Every structure is written in C-alpha cells, then in structure tokens.
Amino acid sequence: MLTKRPYQKPALTVQEQIKQLKDRGMIFQDEIRAAEILSRVSYSRLRPYWYPFEADKTTHNFQQNTSFEVVWSLYEFDRALRLLILEALERFEVALRTQWAHQMGLNNGPFGYLEPIHYHDSKRFQNDYQRLRDEWARTNKADDPVFLHFENTYQEVLPPVWLACEVMSLGNLGKWFYNLADKTVSKDIAALFSLPDRYLKNATRHLVSVRNYAAHHARLWDRAFTVYQLPRLRKNPRNLRQSLDTGSQNQKIYPTLTLLLYLMQQLDPHHDWPTRFITLLNHNTTYLHRMGFPPDYAERPIWKAV
Numbered sequence: 001m002l003t004k005r006p007y008q009k010p011a012l013t014v015q016e017q018i019k020q021l022k023d024r025g026m027i028f029q030d031e032i033r034a035a036e037i038l039s040r041v042s043y044s045r046l047r048p049y050w051y052p053f054e055a056d057k058t059t060h061n062f063q064q065n066t067s068f069e070v071v072w073s074l075y076e077f078d079r080a081l082r083l084l085i086l087e088a089l090e091r092f093e094v095a096l097r098t099q100w101a102h103q104m105g106l107n108n109g110p111f112g113y114l115e116p117i118h119y120h121d122s123k124r125f126q127n128d129y130q131r132l133r134d135e136w137a138r139t140n141k142a143d144d145p146v147f148l149h150f151e152n153t154y155q156e157v158l159p160p161v162w163l164a165c166e167v168m169s170l171g172n173l174g175k176w177f178y179n180l181a182d183k184t185v186s187k188d189i190a191a192l193f194s195l196p197d198r199y200l201k202n203a204t205r206h207l208v209s210v211r212n213y214a215a216h217h218a219r220l221w222d223r224a225f226t227v228y229q230l231p232r233l234r235k236n237p238r239n240l241r242q243s244l245d246t247g248s249q250n251q252k253i254y255p256t257l258t259l260l261l262y263l264m265q266q267l268d269p270h271h272d273w274p275t276r277f278i279t280l281l282n283h284n285t286t287y288l289h290r291m292g293f294p295p296d297y298a299e300r301p302i303w304k305a306v
Contacts, residue, residue: 025062110160202231239301252292
C-alpha cells in the first residue's frame, strides 16, 4: 500500500515561481513577460504543459534548452485547438438536438418522448426524466418568450420535445439518445450525420466528455481519454473507418479530431472550419505525435478531403 505524506509545500510568489523553474533548468528569454503570464495563468495550470519537457519526474529538472516561451507556445496552441473543438461541437450539438426533437416528434408526437416504452432501460429513463424536470424548473422562463408562452398557456408539466431539447444539457440529451430503443428514430437521427446509429450513440457520450473538458478550459492536446472513449467504427462509412485507426493510441485525441473533421464535412461542407483547423496543425507539427497522429494521417481519406 502506498504511504502518503502530508502536503507541506508553501504558496510561492510569482518571482519565487520563476526562480524555482530557473533552478530546475528552465530558460527565460523575458522574465517580465513571464511574470505577467504567471499572474493571470497559474503555475498549476501551466505545469502539465512543461511536464513533457521534464528530464526527471522526481526532481522535476528540465531537459536542456527548455524555455518558458516554448511552454507558453504549447499552451497557446492547446487554447486555439480547444476553441476550434468547441466550435465544431456546437455545430454537432445543435444538429443533434434538432434531429432528436424532429424525429421523435414526427414519429411519436409532441410528448411521445416522455413515454417509457420508447427506451431500453426504465430506470435510466426515470433518472433522465427527473433530470429534465429539474432542468425545466431551473430555466428562467421570463428570459425566453417561447418558454414563457408555454408556461403561461398550457397545462402540461413539461414542454413538447422541440422545446424540451432546448433546455437539456448536451450530457442529458446524450443520455436520452443513448437509451432510445426505437430503431427507426435512431437511424433517422443518425442519417443526418451519415453514421450508424449505434456508433453515434456511443460517440456522443465521448463528445460530451470532450466538450466538458473544453468548456472548463482543461488541457486537450495530449490528454488520454480513459472514460467514455471514442468507440471503434466496425464497418461504414469506410472513409472514416480508414481514417480513425491509430493502433495502440486510440485513447489520444487524434480519433476525436478525425471524427469532428468528418462531422463538419457532413454538416457544413462549405464551412472554413476545416481549413482553419488544418492551418493550426500545420503550424504545430512537433506536437502531433503526442496527440496520437499516425505518420500517414494526411494521406487518409478524411484528411485528404480538406
């Protein structure tokens, strides 16, 4: 059993933080600029970005010629990547909300989504139903004339599916979709994305996890996803399956980025997001191997299509 010790490290001033990094071998080209950065982006937030440059994980001494400026450029790359990921996820989320509400409403009526018969697991359904009740109760109806009109006009406890989907978090929407037993509706939803419905259900759970990391400004560039990993695509679409394969690095972000690139190509093929995305990667090629990018990624179908 691992023996733990009490935490006894003191808080450090910004200048003391810089001195500690210098004592460990980090080079500073502009200490004034570094102090400005550390005063608004914390030492703890930056630490994962200099972790790859540590030569010794016990003493935390750095590899030769490790500079603060290189670490900061990696942080800025991750920030730019995160913003692009959020932009693509916004497109996916709005499309999924739209299709879930549209297909459920057409096939089962405005309130059919509240009938347990349409779901695999009744306990999951009850949990999701209560979560939706809570979300609807927390919604400030006065800020939205459509919600306010429904609240003041109709007797139903919850709104029709096309309003309900607008108050659900993406996480809750993913749970409703994952539990959906109606195969016709599932396939109709997945058709917009040109994906198998079972794959899309599992991929949505992964994308919810990615969105949560991104929304909380967490590191993404070299993160290993150990929970709600992106599922393996067994058959079609063939071009996506051929582009996703990473061998042993399936936990890295490359498969996620490949899927987002594919989704943007499906949802808005004339959008400039893929071009901006590729430009960012091309300016930061030294980081790609730690992100799980295979050496031949640029020759794979999804990436060649950009």
